[in-house]
Structure formats: C-alpha cells, structure tokens
Amino acid sequence: DIQMTQSPSSxxxxxxxxxxxxxxxxxxxxxxxxxxxxxxxxxxxxLIYVASSLQSGVPSRFSGSGSGTDFTLTISSLQPxxxxxxxxxxxxxxPFTFGPGTKVDIK
Amino acid sequence: QVQLRESGPGxxxxxxxxxxxxxxxxGSVSSATxxxxxxxQPPGKGLEFIGYIYHIGSTxxxxxxxxxxxxxxxxxxxxxxxxxxxxTAADTAVYYCAKGGDRADYWGQGTLVTVSx
Numbered sequence: 001d002i003q004m005t006q007s008p009s010s011x012x013x014x015x016x017x018x019x020x021x022x023x024x025x026x027x028x029x030x031x032x033x034x035x036x037x038x039x040x041x042x043x044x045x046x047l048i049y050v051a052s053s054l055q056s057g058v059p060s061r062f063s064g065s066g067s068g069t070d071f072t073l074t075i076s077s078l079q080p081x082x083x084x085x086x087x088x089x090x091x092x093x094x095p096f097t098f099g100p101g102t103k104v105d106i107k
Numbered sequence: 108q109v110q111l112r113e114s115g116p117g118x119x120x121x122x123x124x125x126x127x128x129x130x131x132x133x134g135s136v137s138s139a140t141x142x143x144x145x146x147x148q149p150p151g152k153g154l155e156f157i158g159y160i161y162h163i164g165s166t167x168x169x170x171x172x173x174x175x176x177x178x179x180x181x182x183x184x185x186x187x188x189x190x191x192x193x194x195t196a197a198d199t200a201v202y203y204c205a206k207g208g209d210r211a212d213y214w215g216q217g218t219l220v221t222v223s224x
Binding site for chain 1: 153154155158159167168169170172176191203208209210212214215216217
C-alpha cells in the first residue's frame, strides 16, 4: 500500500490568513492526489482532484499543487466556514489510501 | 444531483457479519463507467478505504480487509451493499458509501456501526 503523511497534524489560524497543508506519498503517485474537507459530524467533501483541479462548486481560494511525492493544499484567505479537517488521498493505485488529516482551527 | 443513503443495523455483535446497504438516487448504479465505494472512519480517527465495485460487478478491496469483505450491486433496486464478516470492536466506525472509486465526489451522510455484545 502507498502510505500518505500530512503536515502539520493541526494548525491554528485566523480569518484572512493564507494556509498551506502538505501531503507526502511514500512513492511517486504522479498527479493522482485528491483533497477533501470534513467538518464535524459530516461526510468528507471533495475539494481538489488530480492534484490541482478544482471540484465544481468549490471556492477559488482553494488550490492544490505538486506531483510525484510532494503536494500542497493552499487556502489563500481563510474564511470562517473553512475551519475543518483536511485529508489528502492518493488515487494512483488501490487501495486509495488517505493521509491522517490536518485539523484547521481558530486561533 | 446524485444522493446516497446508507442503511443497516447500528449495532453488531462480535464475530457476526456487518451488513449495510447504500441506496442511490439521482443516478444509476448501472450507468456506464460508474464506480461505487465504501469508506469508513473509526470514532475520532481518519478515513479508511474499504473497497469499490464497478457497475459491471467487478470489485477491488483493501488488502487488509479483503478476506472479510464483500461488496455487491443490485441494479434492480439501484443499491450497492457491504458485508464485513467476523467483526471485532476494531470495526466500530462510521461507514460511508460514495460515488467514485479513485475520486469520491458524492458521499452518503454516513452511518455509525458499533460492534459490541
């Protein structure tokens, strides 16, 4: 299985801040990387797929980049509704493993 | 707009079989190229891929669960199902069904299944 790691595991930020979350794969996954947002008690929501493609309906303040083993999710200006946990997922080969998550909370 | 809803017992005894069904609306489980997944999340923990099924019935399971998992599709009811045998407390989790295999773009709301005697 491909192992996924994320850093940091949690962060505190203020509304308006630029936030960057990093995801690393244990082997090259080309650009086959998804990002999800999950709020407490809710199902995850797909934000970005194939590393940098924005899912329909997702605000443009979310962006993704990277290829190979290293990827980033950036929120350009954090909004109140963005406080949540973010997961990366490799879609290169099954099982499509997830990272452990990064919790973004209010400073 | 595709909608998914999980259903099944919320409590399962150890060593028994967990059975869940996902009912799909706004889309067809038999549509060409469609793929349907199960993902779970233990309380307070991260997401774990369980497996997926293609519209034609072929499946792919997580190696760690493969010996205990069966995913099937019922096109007549527009549903797909999960069976997990020989459950233990470690299988306690919120179970999600989702549309997509390598990319889950629609999710059910999730259902908590507790394994306890």
